Amino acid sequence: MNTSGHAAADARAAAAGLRLRPFRGLRYVPERVGSLAAVTSPPYDVVVRPDGLLHLESADPHNIVRLILPQAITAGTRHRKAAVTLDRWIAEGVLAADPEPALYVYEQYGDGILQRGIIGALELTTPDEGVVLPHEDVMPHVVEDRAALMRTTAANLEPLLLTYPGDGDGAATVVERTVEREPLLATTTEDGFQHRLWSVTDPAELAAVATDLARHQALIADGHHRWATYLRLRDEHRAPGPWNYGLVLLIDTVRYPLRVRAIHRLLNRLPVADALTAVGDAFRVRRLDGPLPAALDALGSAAAEGNAFLLAGDGAFHLLDRPDRDLLARTIRTDRPEAWRTLDATVLHSTLLDHVWHIPDAPEEIAYIHDTQAAVEQAERRGGTAVLMHPVREEVVRDLARQGVTMPRKSTSFGPKPATGLVLRSLALD
Secondary structure, eight states, X not given: OOHHHHHHHHHHHHHSOOOEEOBOEEEEXXXXXXXXXXXOBOOXXXXXXXXXXXXXXXXXXXXXXXXXXXXXXXXXXXXXXXXXXXXXXXXXXXXXXXXXXXXXXXXXXXTTEEEEEEXXXXXXXXXXXXXXXXXXXXXXXXXXXHHHHHHHHTEEOSOEEXXXXXXXXXXXXXXXXXXXXXXXXXXXXXXXXXXEEEEEOOHHHHHHHHHHHTTOOEEEEEOHHHHHHHHHHHHHOOSSSGGGEEEEEEEETTTSOOEEEOOEEEETTOOHHHHHHHHTTSSEEEEEOSOHHHHHHHHXXXXXXXXXXXXXXXXXXXXXXXXXXXXXXXXXXXSSOHHHHTOHHHIIXXXXXXXXXXXXXXXTTEEEESOHHHHXXXXXXXXXXXXXXXXXXXXXXXXXXXXXXOBOTTOOEEESXXXXXXXXXXXXXX
16 A cells, blocks of 8 residues: 555645535526426436437426537537527526525435435645545546536536545534425435435534535545546636636545445447457356346355456356456556556456457447446347446545546446436536
């Protein structure tokens, strides 16, 4: 473990710390929409397209997906369409700004999980400052697309999900006291999760939150591309102002631990038979004919002993484990910590995708899918291969992030993720 790196990161974080600013939230007016649940959406990169996109668009004509994933022939047209739609909804009273700046306490409950956190406009910092810790790489074309959308709409349409290890003071006290009050809104989305939102405007409570958060650093749990987008847009606007801040949800994971799940890969152009032929004896390969839950249990058992993957798409499951050690030594870079070199995502990308299957990490070749069943079904429908992954432990993610080591992109899925559409941030209001 790089203890000197940890100490340096902690020192930088202590010097700067998290600075969360109140903002005038832009929210749906309940009387102008069918229901709050019908206008929400998962984060943009979780929406399964095209089926999920069409489902959300048909749920309500004002569903937030029309802003975060606008549909048009060209990118420029898509982004302008979102900006026009946002302006029209504000003019028509579908969306309205709260009367004064606030921080927002947000609660989700469902599937046995209670999650509470604070939404606000976070002052942006560079990786060198060690205040906000990314743990995954990003793809430039995705950052460019998100930047163009934010630039054109002048809005943060959905919060990033950040975590920090709280100690029960300040912010935690404010959160617990706030949830005893009547919420601004309450709704239950179709996944069964209940959502509630409160505003915090009392100067003493805002000061308590600020003092507490100034002692902490945060890990990006979800939203690396949007964080990179925030930094890009801040650099484009040199003068101090609203572009120096970005919309985030901060979760104290000591009080409210998140679930860490895997993100699966769909290899659009590689049939399972070809994938297995190429693997040869580089991995041990076993065919599993049982149902998906049993196959995932087998994957979990194998992953406890080393790198393991589950291939699907031909009506069966194929467990790959016990990779050839010489092959790993030849294909994985040696200038990274052992914890990085042994990640399943590292082995998948460096060894299988790059060396065995020769598949570039491009959108037409690889799709990233959060839902396990959806990954299997799409692979079978397209004649491709789903590579099902086992999740990484949160402590591994945080330890690598504190060392300044990023994991292969889409290595983890922290959740539950905040619903998009409950509160937006318009930079024109800041």
